[in-house]
Structures are given as C-alpha cells and as structure tokens.
Amino acid sequence: MPVITYRDALHDAxxxxxxxxxxxxxxxxxxxxxxxxxxxxxxxxxxxxxMRVVDTPITELGFAGLGVGAAMVGLxxxxxxxxxxFALLALDQVVNSAAKTLYMSGGQYNVxxxxxxxxxxxxxxxxxxxxxxxxxxxxIPGLKVVTPGTPYDAKGLxxxxxxxxxxVCFLEGEMLYNTKGEVPDEEYLVPIGKADLKREGDACSxxxxxxxxxxxxxxxxxxxxxxxxxxxxxxxxxxPMDVEAIARSVQKTNRAVVLExxxxxxxxxxxxxxxxxxxxxxxxxxxxxxxxxxxxxxPYAKNLERAAxxxxxxxxxxxxxxxxxx
Amino acid sequence: MATKKKSTPKSDAxxxxxxxxxxxxxxxxxxxxxxxxALGKIGGFCHLYIGQEAVSAGTQSALRPDDYVITTYRDHxxxxxxxxxxxxxxxxxxxxxxxxxxxxxxxxxxxxRNVNFLGGHGIxxxxxxxxxxxxxxxxxxxxxxxxxxxxxxxxxxxxxxHEALNMAGLWKLxxxxxxxxxxxxxxTAVERxxxxxxxxxxxxxxxxxxxxxxxxxxxxxxxxxxxxxxxARTEQVPTLLEVRTFRYVGHSMSDAASGTYRSKAELEESExxxxxxxxxxxLQEIGALTDAxxxxxxxxxxxxxxxxxxxxxxxxxxPLETLFxxxxxxxxxxxxxxx
Numbered sequence: 001m002p003v004i005t006y007r008d009a010l011h012d013a014x015x016x017x018x019x020x021x022x023x024x025x026x027x028x029x030x031x032x033x034x035x036x037x038x039x040x041x042x043x044x045x046x047x048x049x050x051m052r053v054v055d056t057p058i059t060e061l062g063f064a065g066l067g068v069g070a071a072m073v074g075l076x077x078x079x080x081x082x083x084x085x086f087a088l089l090a091l092d093q094v095v096n097s098a099a100k101t102l103y104m105s106g107g108q109y110n111v112x113x114x115x116x117x118x119x120x121x122x123x124x125x126x127x128x129x130x131x132x133x134x135x136x137x138x139x140i141p142g143l144k145v146v147t148p149g150t151p152y153d154a155k156g157l158x159x160x161x162x163x164x165x166x167x168v169c170f171l172e173g174e175m176l177y178n179t180k181g182e183v184p185d186e187e188y189l190v191p192i193g194k195a196d197l198k199r200e201g202d203a204c205s206x207x208x209x210x211x212x213x214x215x216x217x218x219x220x221x222x223x224x225x226x227x228x229x230x231x232x233x234x235x236x237x238x239x240p241m242d243v244e245a246i247a248r249s250v251q252k253t254n255r256a257v258v259l260e261x262x263x264x265x266x267x268x269x270x271x272x273x274x275x276x277x278x279x280x281x282x283x284x285x286x287x288x289x290x291x292x293x294x295x296x297x298x299p300y301a302k303n304l305e306r307a308a309x310x311x312x313x314x315x316x317x318x319x320x321x322x323x324x325x326x
Numbered sequence: 327m328a329t330k331k332k333s334t335p336k337s338d339a340x341x342x343x344x345x346x347x348x349x350x351x352x353x354x355x356x357x358x359x360x361x362x363x364a365l366g367k368i369g370g371f372c373h374l375y376i377g378q379e380a381v382s383a384g385t386q387s388a389l390r391p392d393d394y395v396i397t398t399y400r401d402h403x404x405x406x407x408x409x410x411x412x413x414x415x416x417x418x419x420x421x422x423x424x425x426x427x428x429x430x431x432x433x434x435x436x437x438x439r440n441v442n443f444l445g446g447h448g449i450x451x452x453x454x455x456x457x458x459x460x461x462x463x464x465x466x467x468x469x470x471x472x473x474x475x476x477x478x479x480x481x482x483x484x485x486x487x488h489e490a491l492n493m494a495g496l497w498k499l500x501x502x503x504x505x506x507x508x509x510x511x512x513x514t515a516v517e518r519x520x521x522x523x524x525x526x527x528x529x530x531x532x533x534x535x536x537x538x539x540x541x542x543x544x545x546x547x548x549x550x551x552x553x554x555x556x557x558a559r560t561e562q563v564p565t566l567l568e569v570r571t572f573r574y575v576g577h578s579m580s581d582a583a584s585g586t587y588r589s590k591a592e593l594e595e596s597e598x599x600x601x602x603x604x605x606x607x608x609l610q611e612i613g614a615l616t617d618a619x620x621x622x623x624x625x626x627x628x629x630x631x632x633x634x635x636x637x638x639x640x641x642x643x644x645p646l647e648t649l650f651x652x653x654x655x656x657x658x659x660x661x662x663x664x665x
Contacts, residue, residue: 062486073464
C-alpha cells in the first residue's frame with residue numbers, strides 16, 4: 001500500500017471530492033495563490049480555478065458566515081481556517097448560524113459545510129497559537145467534530161465530512177502534516193462517529209483522539225517493552241462519540257487512561273470519564289486517570305512548553321498509576 | 327456614488343392595491359400580536375414592525391419569487407410580505423406545530439423555503455455574511471437572482487457588517503443590503519452609536535453604491551429598490567440602501583414606545599408621517615381609492631388576522647418527540663457509497 005503524508009492525504013481528499021461534486025469549493029486565507037499556509041491545497045487553484053479555490057481577506061467571521069449562507073442555498077463549502085486559533089473570531093457563525101439553522105428553521109435549511117484547519121499546539125508558538133478547541137465545539141448540538149490522527153483517517157474522514165449534509169468541524173494536527181502512513185490508492189471513506197481500536201492489549205485502555213493518537217501509540221510501544229500491553233482507542237470523532245467502543249475496551253481491560261491535547265476543565269476527557277462511569281462502573285479496577293495540558297496558557301520557553309504538554313512519559317506514568325505499579 | 331429619490335407617482339392600480347394591502351396587513355397583524363403577547367399567548371422576545379411597513383412592502387415589491395430574502399429578528403412583517411401565510415406566522419408566535427418552523431423558532435426565527443425566506447436571525451449583524459454567501463452562491467452558479475439583506479441601523483457598527491460588505495464589493499456579488507434605519511438600536515440613538523449618521527455613505531468604503539430613501543414613502547422605497555435590484559441582477563453591483571423609517575412601538579414588547587430614550591413629542595411628530603396614512607392620502611388624491619374601498623380592505627385584513635389568531639389558538643403544541651428532531655439531518659446513504 002502506498003505510504004503518504006497526512007498533508008497529502010488531506011490534499012487528495014479535497015481534490016477527489018472537488019472532482020466528484022462541482023458544488024464543493026474551498027475558501028480561506030492563502031488557500032489559492034499561496035497554495036495553502038500548510039500546502040494542503042497545493043495545485044488546486046490551477047486545477048479548479050478561482051471560483052472554486054478562493055483566497056479571502058483576513059476576515060474569519062465574514063468568510064465563515066459566507067460559507068453558511070452559500071451552504072443554505074445548495075453549495076458545499078469547505079472553509080479553511082489557517083488555524084483553529086483564528087476560528088475564534090468566527091465562532092458565532094459556527095455556533096449560532098451553522099449549527100442551529102436546521103433546528104431553528106424547523107428542518108427546512110440544512111448547512112452542508114466543512115470548517116477545517118490545524119488545531120492544537122505546534123512548537124514554541126506560545127499562548128495564542130497553541131490551543132485545542134475540540135471540547136468547545138463538541139459542546140454544541142448541531143455540529144459534528146472530527147479529529148483524525150493518521151493519514152488514512154484524515155483522508156477517509158475528510159471525504160465523509162465533505163459529503164455529510166451537516167456542519168462538520170474538522171480539526172487537523174499541525175504537527176501531523178508531515179507524518180506518514182499507509183493510504184490505499186482506491187477510494188474509501190471512514191465513517192464519522194466510529195472509533196478505531198488502533199492497538200490491542202489487555203492491561204489498560206488509553207482513550208484518545210487527534211494528535212494524541214501518535215503519543216498514545218508511542219507510549220504503548222514503550223509499555224510493551226515492559227510487558228504491559230494496552231488498548232489504544234482512537235475516538236476519531238468526538239461528536240458524535242463512539243460510546244460503545246469506549247465501553248467495549250474498558251469492560252475488557254478494567255482500567256482506563258484518557259489522553260487529550262487540551263485543558264482539563266470541561267475537556268473531552270471529562271465527557272469520556274462520564275461515559276465510563278455510566279457504562280463501566282462495575283468493571284473498573286481503579287479510578288480513571290486523565291492526561292491533558294497543564295491548566296495554563298501555553299508558555300514559549302522550551303522547557304516550560306514541554307512541562308505543559310501531554311506527552312509519552314506522562315501517558316506512561318498514568319498507565320502505571322491506574323495499574324498500581326508505582 | 328449616492329443617489330436619492332423622491333416619490334414619482336405612477337398610476338398602477340394593481341401595484342398600488344398590493345402595496346396598500348401589504349402595509350395594512352402588517353399593521354393589523356402586529357397590533358394583534360401585541361395583544362396576544364399581553365395575554366401570554368406569545369412568549370419570549372417579540373419585536374414589532376409597526377411604523378416600518380413601507381420598507382418591507384416597498385422593497386419586496388421589486389423582487390422576483392426566485393430571489394432570496396434574509397433578515398433580522400424583527401421579521402414578522404418581512405415574512406408576511408414575502409408570502410408566508412398569516413396563519414403560519416401567528417402559529418409560530420404561539421409556539422404551535424403549524425407555525426412556519428413548527429414551534430422551533432418563535433418570533434425571531436421565521437423561515438420558509440417555499441418563498442426563499444432565509445430567516446429571521448437573532449444575533450445583531452451575524453446574518454449579513456450569510457447574505458454575502460447567498461450572493462456568492464448565485465454568482466457561482468451563474469444565476470441572475472438577487473439576495474436582499476435587511477438590517478437595523480445598529481448593524482452597521484458590527485464587524486460582521488464590515489467583513490461581509492467588503493467581500494461583496496471585492497467580488498461584485500448580487501446583494502442589496504437594506505438598512506432599516508428606525509433611528510434607535512434598542513434604546514441607543516443612531517448619533518450616539520455611529521461616527522457618521524448618513525449610514526449609506528459607508529458604501530464608499532466597499533466600492534459599492536450607496537443610496538438613501540424616505541422609508542415612509544412606499545413608492546419612493548419601491549423605486550429606489552428597483553434600481554438597486556436591477557443593478558445587482560444585471561451588473562452584479564451591490565448596493566447599500568439606507569431606508570429612513572420609524573418604529574412606533576418599543577424595541578420589543580418589554581419597553582415603552584416613548585419616555586425612556588425618546589420623547590413623546592418625537593414619537594408624535596413621526597406618527598404624522600405614518601406610511602399607511604400617507605399612501606392612503608396619496609391614493610385618494612389621485613382618485614385611486616375611496617373611503618369605502620379602504621374600509622373594505624381593512625375589514626378583510628382584520629378578518630384575515632382574526633382567522634390567523636383562531637387558527638394559531640387551535641393548532642396543537644408541537645409533539646414532544648419533535649424535541650430531538652432536526653438537530654442533524656440524515657445524509658443519504660448513496661452519498662457515502664463511493665464514486
């Protein structure tokens with residue numbers, strides 16, 4: 001099977017879906033002539049023209065709302081945020097317009113739109129450019145929230161998101177764009193709302209999503225050297241969340257670590273823990289442990305940033321804690 | 327870039343009749359809505375349109391059925407003129423299943439796909455980018471429709487307004503942005519909120535056409551709007567049209583018509599230019615309307631609104647199982663079936 005980058009997987013998904021459906025267009029800052037701030041849209045302007053690959057002014061609220069209006073009357077916009085940090089300016093349109101119009105209109109106007117871009121921290125970008133927004137977005141009924149962690153999932157989920165008739169927030173990982181993985185040549189889709197058991201074990205379940213899938217897999221590799229074999233449950237989609245996949249794994253391993261990139265309070269992990277206590281209370285052998293970003297704005301200095309971020313050593317320590325090994 | 331029009335009376339009996347009908351229907355409807363609100367039949371926020379009827383009637387008379395209309399939370403009048411039945415609007419106000427959005431939206435969120443009425447939106451300014459998007463979609467498809475976006479004058483101070491009009495001017499999108507300048511954003515007078523009070527002049531910043539018109543003169547509104555719509559349809563040139571009007575009631579049902587932020591004298595002065603009175607007088611002066619004809623129309627509209635009230639009163643509440651409906655739409659499985 002061909003091995004390609006996460007970036008190219010996203011690019012191929014965009015290109016294939018734009019070839020398939022001429023209602024699909026891509027709009028955002030630097031997506032056209034510049035070929036995308038992260039080069040995800042490289043070559044698309046040349047292939048599809050300026051009506052379908054549209055450079056915008058720096059005007060997130062404006063072009064997010066433009067996308068919603070276009071979607072209401074039959075187009076299928078893909079709105080690229082250069083990063084989800086900038087999407088905060090557009091959040092009113094995502095929440096109040098995209099997510100609610102179907103309900104407010106009594107089912108008359110659906111909004112088939114994809115809001116996509118990199119989410120979470122890269123390296124030393126400090127407080128305003130290093131944030132994970134999936135828990136904010138997952139809070140909102142009317143949205144789907146997708147966080148692919150591998151090239152295979154990135155391509156299959158983006159194609160599903162573009163074909164979905166609802167607003168989908170698609171959160172990519174800036175640090176994932178250069179990661180590589182197997183992606184088949186033939187067409188495939190990854191369904192929204194289905195988790196994936198990325199690795200099987202019996203000692204503990206690591207439940208995670210997005211960029212942290214890579215961290216969980218690295219932690220699992222190291223733990224295996226000590227004879228500790230863990231399940232890695234990749235949620236892939238945080239809204240809707242695959243509750244059955246969580247329960248299946250935790251009822252097997254009886255222990256859980258929930259790993260997420262964002263902050264602790266009202267985070268994705270808090271919701272996962274709630275599902276676990278509802279569905280797995282009698283199966284648990286230890287309290288669930290969460291791994292997450294420190295409860296501070298992201299600092300700049302290398303050592304402070306490292307201390308703030310969830311990582312492999314913290315994940316391993318959490319697994320050992322729920323196993324009462326330390 | 328700015329144009330200003332005075333009313334130039336033309337005799338078109340059918341059109342005159344329609345304009346009078348549309349204005350008077352809104353007036354009679356809103357009077358009863360206020361009554362229903364006082365009786366507790368309507369809940370939540372309720373923003374009435376009384377005084378502004380010439381804006382909706384005049385501007386929408388310049389549209390085709392396949393054009394698009396999007397507006398704010400002060401949407402009853404726009405909805406009625408666009409063709410949503412009084413029964414469906416009143417039932418929505420009453421929170422009943424036969425409302426135009428089946429009790430999910432209420433006063434602020436009227437929608438009707440059958441007449442391309444894209445809503446009733448509740449966040450000040452947020453629907454303006456949506457209108458730009460509709461204009462983008464029209465251009466994308468190569469159509470000749472027009473999108474009309476209504477807004478109160480306080481919207482021009484939002485970032486959303488600026489961002490949306492900049493893109494419309496940049497890309498030449500077929501949108502007419504209509505400012506319904508009723509002088510007060512809730513209780514704040516326009517001169518206390520905007521650095522310039524000739525709001526249409528903001529069009530200069532976006533390289534689009536700015537125009538203003540007397541919003542109490544329905545024929546002038548229609549004429550100016552017709553030019554703007556033609557410009558959008560044939561030349562893809564957007565217009566920012568400032569329509570100067572007045573609301574004779576409070577911002578919503580929770581504030582008095584005068585006494586707090588505007589004086590009784592100011593209100594009474596404005597009522598001398600009631601758009602319905604002015605148009606009725608004009609029609610009588612040109613011999614196009616008799617007192618008896620006016621009375622007959624008024625009786626018919628009062629009866630139609632009573633019918634809407636009775637219908638709404640008898641319509642059931644939405645079934646509880648609809649609570650979870652229309653949060654998401656089912657994507658057809660064939661869309662996910664590969665290429």
